[in-house]
Every structure is written in C-alpha cells, then in structure tokens.
Amino acid sequence: MIIADQLPVLPIITPLALAPFTLLMPNGRAAHLWAMAVTGLSFLFCAMLLAQVAEVGVISYQLGDWAPPLGIEYRVDLANALVMLLISGVAALVAPFSYESIRTEIDDRQLPMFYTAFQICMLGLLGVVVTGDAFNVFVFLEISSLSTYALVALGGRLDRRALTASYNYLVMGTLGATFFVIGLGLIYQATGTLNMADIRAQLEGSPSNSMVEASFAFIVVGMGLKAAAFPMHLWMPNAYTYAPSAVSAFIAAASTKAAVYVLIRFTFTVFGTDFEFIQAMMTYILTTVALAGMFFGSLVAVFQSSVKRMLAYSSVGQIGYMLLGLSFGTEAGVQASLIHLFNHGLMKAALFMSVACVMLRLGVHDCAGFHGLTKRMPFTAAAFIFAGLSLIGVPLTVGFVSKWYLLQAAFEVGRAWAGFLIVASSLIAVVYVGRVVELILLRAPPEEGPLSADVNGEPVREAPLSMLIPMWLLVAANVYFGLRTDVTAGLAGRAASALVGGGQ
Amino acid sequence: MDPFQFIVERYNYWIFIVLMMIGLYTVIARGNLVKKIIGLNIFQTSVFIYYISIGKIAGGTAPIYLPGDMYRRMDHGEGHGGDGHGGDDHGGDGHGAEEVHGVEHGEEKSHGDAEALHAGDANASNALYAGGGEEAGHAPAADLHGGAANVASGEADHGGATQGGDAHGADAYGAAADFVEPIYSNPLPHVLILTAIVVGIATTAVGLALAVRIREAYGTIEEDELEDADNIAEFGVADPRERADAQSAPAGGGQAPQVSGTRGRGAKLAGDRLGERLGRGAGSENGGGAA
Numbered sequence: 159m160i161i162a163d164q165l166p167v168l169p170i171i172t173p174l175a176l177a178p179f180t181l182l183m184p185n186g187r188a189a190h191l192w193a194m195a196v197t198g199l200s201f202l203f204c205a206m207l208l209a210q211v212a213e214v215g216v217i218s219y220q221l222g223d224w225a226p227p228l229g230i231e232y233r234v235d236l237a238n239a240l241v242m243l244l245i246s247g248v249a250a251l252v253a254p255f256s257y258e259s260i261r262t263e264i265d266d267r268q269l270p271m272f273y274t275a276f277q278i279c280m281l282g283l284l285g286v287v288v289t290g291d292a293f294n295v296f297v298f299l300e301i302s303s304l305s306t307y308a309l310v311a312l313g314g315r316l317d318r319r320a321l322t323a324s325y326n327y328l329v330m331g332t333l334g335a336t337f338f339v340i341g342l343g344l345i346y347q348a349t350g351t352l353n354m355a356d357i358r359a360q361l362e363g364s365p366s367n368s369m370v371e372a373s374f375a376f377i378v379v380g381m382g383l384k385a386a387a388f389p390m391h392l393w394m395p396n397a398y399t400y401a402p403s404a405v406s407a408f409i410a411a412a413s414t415k416a417a418v419y420v421l422i423r424f425t426f427t428v429f430g431t432d433f434e435f436i437q438a439m440m441t442y443i444l445t446t447v448a449l450a451g452m453f454f455g456s457l458v459a460v461f462q463s464s465v466k467r468m469l470a471y472s473s474v475g476q477i478g479y480m481l482l483g484l485s486f487g488t489e490a491g492v493q494a495s496l497i498h499l500f501n502h503g504l505m506k507a508a509l510f511m512s513v514a515c516v517m518l519r520l521g522v523h524d525c526a527g528f529h530g531l532t533k534r535m536p537f538t539a540a541a542f543i544f545a546g547l548s549l550i551g552v553p554l555t556v557g558f559v560s561k562w563y564l565l566q567a568a569f570e571v572g573r574a575w576a577g578f579l580i581v582a583s584s585l586i587a588v589v590y591v592g593r594v595v596e597l598i599l600l601r602a603p604p605e606e607g608p609l610s611a612d613v614n615g616e617p618v619r620e621a622p623l624s625m626l627i628p629m630w631l632l633v634a635a636n637v638y639f640g641l642r643t644d645v646t647a648g649l650a651g652r653a654a655s656a657l658v659g660g661g662q
Numbered sequence: 663m664d665p666f667q668f669i670v671e672r673y674n675y676w677i678f679i680v681l682m683m684i685g686l687y688t689v690i691a692r693g694n695l696v697k698k699i700i701g702l703n704i705f706q707t708s709v710f711i712y713y714i715s716i717g718k719i720a721g722g723t724a725p726i727y728l729p730g731d732m733y734r735r736m737d738h739g740e741g742h743g744g745d746g747h748g749g750d751d752h753g754g755d756g757h758g759a760e761e762v763h764g765v766e767h768g769e770e771k772s773h774g775d776a777e778a779l780h781a782g783d784a785n786a787s788n789a790l791y792a793g794g795g796e797e798a799g800h801a802p803a804a805d806l807h808g809g810a811a812n813v814a815s816g817e818a819d820h821g822g823a824t825q826g827g828d829a830h831g832a833d834a835y836g837a838a839a840d841f842v843e844p845i846y847s848n849p850l851p852h853v854l855i856l857t858a859i860v861v862g863i864a865t866t867a868v869g870l871a872l873a874v875r876i877r878e879a880y881g882t883i884e885e886d887e888l889e890d891a892d893n894i895a896e897f898g899v900a901d902p903r904e905r906a907d908a909q910s911a912p913a914g915g916g917q918a919p920q921v922s923g924t925r926g927r928g929a930k931l932a933g934d935r936l937g938e939r940l941g942r943g944a945g946s947e948n949g950g951g952a953a
Contacts, residue, residue, distance in 0.1 A: 293854055293857075296858075296861075297857055297861065300861040300864070300865070304861075304864055304865065304868055307868050307872070308868065311872055311875065314875060314879060318876075318879035318880065319892060321872060321875050321876045321879055321880075322876060322888055322892075324872055325695060325869070325872045325873070325876060328865065328868060328869050328872060329689060329698060329699075329702060329869070332702055332706070332865050332869075333686075333689065333702070333705070335861075336705060336706050336709055339709055339713075339858060340709055340712070343709065343712055343713050343716060343851075346716070346851075347716045352854075
C-alpha cells in the first residue's frame with residue numbers, strides 16, 4: 159500500500175506542501191480550520207508510523223531513492239516515533255485550542271500568518287526528529303526555530319517585551335545552531351560522512367581523537383542552547399512569558415523536546431558511549447548541569463509572580479531531569495529520560511493551556527488572576543490543579559511515572575544521592591505549584607478592582623468549549639498514561655534498549 | 663615542529679577562528695541590535711569558510727566544468743575512445759552523456775567533445791563518491807589524486823594498445839601519458855554551505871525585521887536603553903536597585919507603563935510587585951547573557 163511505504167515522509171511533506179496555502183486564506187477562521195486539518199493529518203501519520211515501527215522495527219526511508227551514505231535517509235525507530243507522536247499530538251491539540259485565545263492576542267490580519275508559522279514550526283520539529291542525516295537536523299532545526307522566533311514576536315501586540323524576548327531567542331538560537339554546525343563540520347572532517355548510522359560505523363572501534371571530542375562538545379553546547387539546559391536557558395523564560403499563550407503551550411511542550419531528543423540521539427547512536435570522553439562528559443558535566451538546572455529552575459520558579467514565567471522556569475528544571483536520565487548513560491536512564499520527555503510535554507501543554515484560558519477571560523497571566531479560580535472557571539482551575547499535580551509527580555499521574563523510572567535508574571547506577579536530590583527538587587515543585595493552587599482553591603475571587611470582571615467588564619465565565627476540550631484531553635492523557643504505565647514505559651524501554659544497546 | 667610553519671600551514675583554520683571570535687565578540691559586546699546581527703553574520707560566515715576549506719583538496723579545482731578545461735581533455739577523450747568507448751570502465755552511473763557520445767562517436771570519430779563530457783562526468787561521479795565515502799575525511803587528496811592518475815594512465819595504455827598503429831591513437835597516447843586528470847575539490851561541503859547560507863540569510867532577515875519592530879515599539883535599538891525602558895515601565899526607575907530612593911518620586915520617564923496583559927486593565931496588585939521584582943532579578947541575568 160502506497161501510504162504505508164511513504165509513511166515516514168508524510169508527516170513532514172503534508173505540512174510542507176499545505177502550510178503555504180494557509181497564507182491565502184481569506185480570514186482567520188479558514189486558516190484555523192486548515193491548520194487543524196494539516197496538524198490532524200500529521201498526527202494521524204505519526205500515530206500510524208509509531209504503530210508500524212512498533213510492529214516491524216526500524217524503518218529506513220530513502221528520500222528520492224538515493225542510497226543512504228550519500229542520499230538523505232529518514233530513519234525511524236521507536237525513540238523518534240514516540241517524540242514525533244508527542245510533537246504532532248500537541249500540535250493537533252493546540253491548533254483547535256488556539257483560535258479563541260490567539261484571536262484576542264494578535265491582530266486579525268495576522269491570523270493566517272500565525273497558522274502558517276505554526277504549521278511550519280511543527281514540520282521543522284518533526285523533521286529534526288525523523289531524519290537520519292546529521293546536516294538535515296540543522297536545516298529542520300532552523301526551519302522550526304525561524305518560525306518560532308516569528309511566533310514569539312507575535313506577542314508584541316500585547317506586550318512589547320515579546321519583541322526583545324524573540325530577538326534574544328534569535329541571537330542565542332542562532333549561536334546554538336551554528337555551534338551545532340561547527341560540530342557537524344568536525345565530525346564530517348573526521349569521518350567523511352553525514353549519515354548518522356554511517357558516522358557510527360566509521361567511529362565504531364576507532365580510537366578517539368581530539369576532532370571527534372571537539373565535535374561532540376560543540377554539538378552538546380549547541381543543542382544545550384536550543385534545549386535551554388540550565389546555564390544556557392537565558393532566552394527561555396522571557397520567550398515563554400511574552401509569547402502568545404497558545405504559542406507558549408506549543409513551544410514549551412514541543413520545541414525543547416526535539417533538542418533533547420537530538421542530544422540523546424547524538425550521544426548514544428551517533429557517537430556512542432564507548433568513548434571515554436563521552437563518559438567523562440556525562441559523569442562530570444551533564445550530571446552537574448542537570449542537577450544544577452533542577453534546583454535552579456525550581457527555586458527561581460517559586461518567586462515568580464507571572465504564572466507563565468513560573469512554568470518557564472519550571473521547564474528549565476524539568477529539562478534538568480531529562481538530562482539527568484541521559485547522563486546516567488544506562489538503558490534505564492535513557493528510558494526514564496524518554497518517558498519524562500513525553501510526559502513533560504503532556505503536562506506543560508496542559509498547564510500553559512489553562513493559563514491561556516485565564517489570559518483569555520481576565521487578560522493577565524499573573525498570580526492575581528488565579529485568585530478563587532474554582533468559583534469562576536472551575537474546569538480551567540481543575541485542569542491546572544491536575545496538571546500541576548502531575549508536574550510535582552503525584553501518583554496516578556504521568557509525573558509520578560517519570561520520577562519513578564528516574565529514581566530507579568539513579569539507584570541502578572548506584573547514585574542514591576541523585577535519587578535524593580530528585581525527590582528534594584520535586585519538593586520545591588510542591589512549593590511553586592502549591593502556591594498557585596492555594597490561590598485557586600482558598601482565596602476568594604476579587605470583589606472589586608479590574609480583576610473582578612472579565613476583559614469586557616462582564617462576570618467571568620468559563621473558557622469556551624473549543625479550549626476546554628483540547629485542554630481536558632491533555633489532562634486525561636496525563637491521568638491515562640499515569641495509570642497505563644506500560645504504554646509509554648514499554649515503548650520507551652524498547653526505544654532505550656535500541657538506543658543504548660545499538661541493537662537496532 | 664616549527665611553530666611558524668605550524669601556524670602558516672593551517673592558515674585557513676586561523677582565518678576561521680579569528681573571524682569566529684570577531685563575530686562572537688561583536689554579538690556579546692555590542693549593545694546595538696543591528697550590530698549584533700552583523701556580528702552573528704560574521705560568526706556564521708566563519709563557519710562557512712571552515713566548511714569550504716575542509717572540502718578543498720590540494721591541487722584540486724572547483725567542481726565546475728570550464729570550457730577551456732574540456733578542450734584540454736579532448737586529447738585524452740580521443741585516446742580513450744579507441745576502445746569502443748568503454749564507458750563501463752568508469753563504472754559510470756548510466757548518465758545520458760555516454761549514450762550521446764556513443765552515437766556521436768560512431769558517426770564522426772574525430773569529434774571529441776562528447777567524449778570529453780563523458781570523461782568529465784565520470785570524474786565527477788568519482789569525486790562525489792569519494793566525497794561521500796569514508797576516505798574523503800582521512801586522506802582525500804592523496805587517494806583521489808592517485809586514483810584519478812591511475813585511471814588516466816590505464817586508459818591511455820588501453821587506448822594505445824587497441825588503436826595500434828593508428829596515428830590518431832598514438833597522438834592520444836602521447837597526450838594522455840603526461841595528462842593529469844583534473845582533480846576536483848569535494849563538492850559536498852559547498853552544497854551544505856549553500857543551504858547554510860540560505861538559512862543564515864533568513865535568520866538575518868528575521869533578526870533585522872525584529873530590530874525594526876523593536877525600534878517602532880521602543881524608539882531605540884540600544885540594548886541598555888531597552889532595558890531601562892522596560893524597567894521604567896515596570897518599576898518606575900531605570901535601575902531597579904534605585905527603586906527604594908525613588909519610591910516617593912512619581913514614575914517619570916515618559917514611557918507609558920506596559921504591564922503584561924494590557925487591554926487597559928493589566929494593573930497588577932501591589933503585593934505581586936515583589937515577586938515580579940524577584941523575577942526581574944533573574945530576568946536581568948537574562949539581559950546580561952545577551953549583553
């Protein structure tokens with residue numbers, strides 16, 4: 159069947175071919191429906207791809223029938239199929255969600271452009287994940303980054319700081335991408351190939367040299383910048399805070415995840431952990447960076463008055479958990495890392511969506527807007543609380559599954575202290591989530607002042623259904639995957655054993 | 663090793679590193695947003711130069727067919743043509759040039775252009791293969807050079823043998839014996855860099871467009887002034903640390919306070935200012951990173 163043969167390229171080619179037509183749409187509503195269709199199709203293809211990969215194993219797709227070492231290869235295994243499912247799934251949920259929210263935050267004439275950029279951002283991220291060609295990663299990364307800069311800058315209508323945030327993101331993102339390209343140049347010079355599997359074959363068994371080491375260092379720094387790993391996260395809080403709410407929900411859930419995935423892919427399947435310098439890097443640098451990020455992100459999040467900014471700093475901490483799993487260098491560690499990558503996408507998207515609902519009705523994303531939310535927007539409030547519990551890692555939610563596997567991985571490599579630090583930093587998450595939950599549950603809604611009524615001066619109503627349904631689907635996913643742990647954990651476990659064991 | 667020689671032999675890498683550092687320094691040290699973008703450009707360009715220099719093969723020419731080059735190769739083409747074209751010797755990829763040649767060659771033997779084209783093609787596919795293959799990185803120059811020379815001389819022998827006493831063939835033999843097949847630089851980095859240049863231009867365009875929008879919104883593109891404007895909007899003074907002194911004074915500065923989520927009602931509660939300020943404390947690191 160032709161669709162099955164072409165499946166790896168379809169999630170990319172569909173938005174690539176269809177997204178430009180969004181610009182021709184006469185109004186925002188048409189563009190919105192078009193974007194929903196495109197992201198929905200991509201999600202469908204990604205789901206089919208995951209099912210196919212789970213059944214038949216690794217799929218290698220040769221673009222234009224050019225054989226791999228020279229031609230570009232899309233190589234899909236469970237790890238990237240899982241990440242693709244997350245990215246396209248969040249996109250498919252944010253697309254219907256976004257309309258009501260984005261309409262109040264940007265100019266109506268910009269709506270078709272917004273949806274174009276949104277689809278292109280998704281296609282870039284999917285491309286980063288699906289490709290088996292190292293240089294292709296860079297090209298797709300820049301496709302997604304360029305559209306993300308535009309998406310963030312759209313927030314400039316409400317708050318001009320979005321413009322400077324986008325500018326800073328552009329400068330640091332480009333530095334990161336260029337570092338990545340330097341790394342690729344070095345590895346190309348050392349091996350003469352850009353195909354990931356081929357690089358691996360060239361490096362296998364050969365002694366390390368400084369070129370390969372420098373290449374790895376450049377790639378880690380470049381991807382660390384894109385992933386907002388702790389000391390390189392400076393672009394992230396402002397970008398997430400001032401971007402339009404729906405954009406925050408998407409990029410927080412998807413864009414940094416793609417970078418973390420690339421880091422995992424390069425560490426384990428391109429370079430391989432046999433090299434001494436990679437082991438040293440993981441033990442001494444990545445572990446430190448991950449732990450520092452976990453505590454720094456969580457601690458700073460406690461003191462934020464803007465809930466969006468709080469969630470952004472929390473993301474810095476959560477990226478730390480993913481890097482910590484990766485830095486163990488074991489199968490269990492990578493499994494935990496992949497699980498958390500997937501789960502964190504689910505919870506952060508739900509959290510940012512609930513902030514978007516508050517933003518829609520009250521026009522603020524400050525803590526002040528959350529006072530007594532249960533009495534005014536009960537479903538939004540409940541969604542925030544559930545997703546917040548998941549962020550902390552309470553049992554029956556996906557957050558618990560992540561932390562559980564991460565702890566197991568930590569004890570398995572005999573780093574019990576890392577396990578204690580994971581728990582300790584989760585306790586800080588209790589503080590920052592609990593602070594907002596306390597406002598939601600225990601405070602009375604403001605009786606007077608600007609926040610006593612919604613933006614039009616009317617009594618505050620619940621968010622519209624078009625926003626509630628996608629948000630609650632994500633919350634339901636948070637609980638569902640928290641109960642059916644075997645689904646994500648099983649897939650991630652098989653993916654991790656393929657990544658670490660190299661048994662593809 | 664002589665340190666001077668060490669430096670001179672690797673001059674291309676030194677150019678790369680010097681340009682890279684100039685670019686990076688400009689990005690970090692300059693406060694003007696446009697200058698930062700230009701610095702970013704220089705930084706990216708240095709990487710382009712690095713890529714192109716690793717694709718360079720000693721003695722190799724650009725992977726482009728020049729008319730003069732084809733003319734020079736005509737002799738060789740004739741000699742090679744003696745063995746009934748023998749396109750398969752090259753392990754050719756079945757490109758059309760061979761067939762075109764086959765026809766033309768059969769018709770008029772003295773016409774060497776098509777053959778030259780064919781030789782060029784085969785050479786290109788060799789180079790491409792070596793570029794993509796494992797050898798290119800390790801010792802591209804020596805391998806490719808040797809390989810090409812072998813092919814050339816082998817063909818010349820062959821041509822000479824089959825053509826025998828044919829004067830034309832003998833000429834070709836003589837010409838091909840001291841003829842060194844042109845060596846092409848690895849074209850793959852060139853292709854990669856063409857892509858990267860497109861990406862770089864797009865980034866520059868977006869960056870400059872943002873600078874224009876920032877100028878419209880703030881009236882300045884100097885980073886210090888932008889930060890001051892944000893602080894004035896938020897705290898009423900340019901430097902948050904002076905806030906305690908200036909608390910009694912009304913917020914001057916002429917900038918309309920622009921709080922998150924405006925729509926005429928974004929006024930935050932006074933109690934939350936403290937948290938926002940702490941947030942700002944972390945946020946100013948942010949500015950520091952870019953500054």
